[in-house]
Amino acid sequence: MALSKVTSLTQSSKLRTQSSLLPPALTFVLGIALWEAAVRGLNVPLYLLPAPSGILAVFFQQPGYLVRIGLYTFGEALAGFLIGCTLGTLLAAVCVRFGGLAEGLVPFSIASNAVPIVALSPLLGVWLGATSAASKIGVVAVMTLFPTLVNVYRGLSSPSADAFQLMRSYAARQREVFVKLRLPAALPYLFNALKICSTLSMIGAVVAEFFGGTQNALGVYIKSQAGILRLREAWSGILMACLLGIGFYLIIVALERWLMPWHVSFRKDRAA
Template sequence: MSGRLRAVWPPVLIALIFLSAWQLLVVVQDIKPFLLPSPSLILGNFFGDFTLMFNAAIYTGTTAILGLMFGTAVGLVLALAAQRFGVVNKLITPLAAGLAAVPIIALTPILNNMFNITSRTPKVIITMIIVFFPVFVNVTRGLIQVQPVQLELMRSMNARPRTVLRQLRIPNAIPFFFTALKIAAPLSVIAALVSEYFGGPQQGLGSRIASSAANTAYGRAWAYVVASIITGLIFYLIVLAVERWAAPWTGRARSA
């Protein structure tokens, strides 16, 4: 327990110092809320409208989860194909890089026109695209970059490609997979949130931030930003917990 406390208290202390300095700056300089609301105003709106914050986080989180699931599934399938067939790797990798470079703000209106603007589908597709790239790149690397000695040993035993994949490549790719998820999970929340700025239902965090700012409720807008940060952190912590449960040796390898 003492070790965990030593790991937790430094960031907590830094956060408290930062928030205190922020509050002091706003009060002393008399900064208006439309420029920079105080932490006390933001937290007051957050806890005062907690039910609205929670419901908006659930809506955006659901979109993020769907995009994360589909993007991860597509990334895994194509990573397996890229490992097995070199031509697939050479073909998909530049296409994936180009797809990842497409700005969300440019793609979202196009997808909204293709689908019903009130549908969740465009937002899920945007999130899936953002998630796909880190999963594909990291898992492909984990499947390909195995130890040459281990690979030669498997080949000397006349192991079939399927056996090599199951007993060598997939175990080697597991740390890469969780690294990709720890990147993709918070990104899925960001992608879902940004895609909500461009129309559609008003239940999500992104649309609530935009509408609050448009109505000059800046404290409430920042409170929704806090809810977005918490949602992204929850996604990251869930992935971290799953990694420690499913692949505890990855943590021991990093600490060794």
């Protein structure tokens, strides 16, 4: 009886997963088909917009090269992601301990989100070197720091007043309150920030490379190919950036499910 119940739960979970993946998959296929049909039906010039079939053909002509330069750029994105998210998390913990600091950092958070990356990249290129990886890592770190700070600070502050009162009634120390109450409450907010920053990091690294970088960089490849109107090659580089960004996002989602199986959203999925 127990084995049959576990089997039925596993099968229902697989069916729910398949049904949740079906709408985005159909939307993607439909979008690509419409793109292909529009380019061919309207005779759109190659220098304006290539067909998806042409982009894929060029992509599979040099997959090793695209993977190599893509991983170089992804390394910059990952380094900036780790630096920005770590600093944002630590600052959020400090802001919870010292409330006045949080109010002082809010204007910086708003300003960082308001400054376009195309304005920030040249400045960091001057300070850290236009062709060095440090300037790209710096751009990504700035882009990911404040979203992480805001989300984690909100998570650490999310427990109710009754929960804090209960901890005080047990004579819990500040460290125990942080580890046993604030930290578990902040984990969903942290992973929400990580998922947002996983896509921001790849965008930041690629765009930063438009303003200078080595020939082994994905952003430099996209810019150079677009500059000589080799748009299929440029789009193949964009495709590689998309694949890396999606893969990074899915890794964060998998870590979230592994580290937070107790979260209410996952319990609802299992109970459905």
